[in-house]
Amino acid sequence: MKAKPHTEGKEYISFGTYGSEIDWNNPDRILPLNYDQAQGKRIFYQQCVWCHADTTPAGPSNRSNVTPDPPLMNDGAVLNAVSDDSLRKIIALGGSAVGKSAMMPPYGRSLSQDEIDAVVAYIRVISVSADKNPPAKTN
Secondary structure: OOEEEEEOOOEEEEEOOOOOOEEEOOOEEEEEEEHHHHHHHHHHHHHHHHHHHEEOOOOOOOOHOOOOOOOOOOHHHOOOOHHHHHHHHHHHOOOOOHHOOOOOOOOOOOOOOOHHHHHHHHHHOOOOOOOOOOOOOOO
C-alpha cells in the first residue's frame, strides 16, 4: 500500500487510517489513528476534552474550574503508569468510585464497553510522545 499525503501536516499518513491527531506534545508530528482510536477521539471530544485538555475546539477548557485538577490526557508521565483496566474502571464508574475526584462522572451507563475501550485506545495514542517515550525495540 502507498502512503498518501496529509495536507494538514508535514508527515504522511498511511493509507487505510481512519483519521489523525496532532501530537499534543509535539505539534509538528501527526499521529495516524486506527478505527478504534478514531472512535475514541470522537467520544473524547464529545465528553472528556472539557476537563482533560487545556484547550477545546470551542476555546479554553473548564479544567481550571475543577478541583483537584484532572490529569491532562497527553501526560504520559502520569497515564503510562495507569493500566488500561484502571482507565476503563475510572471511565465506567466515575472518580468517586475509585478514590478520585467526585467531579469525574460515571460513563458506564451512557457509553458501551466498546466505546470505553475506544476512549482508552485514543488516550494511549495521545499520552505517548515518540520524543519522550520511544517504543521499546523488538527483535
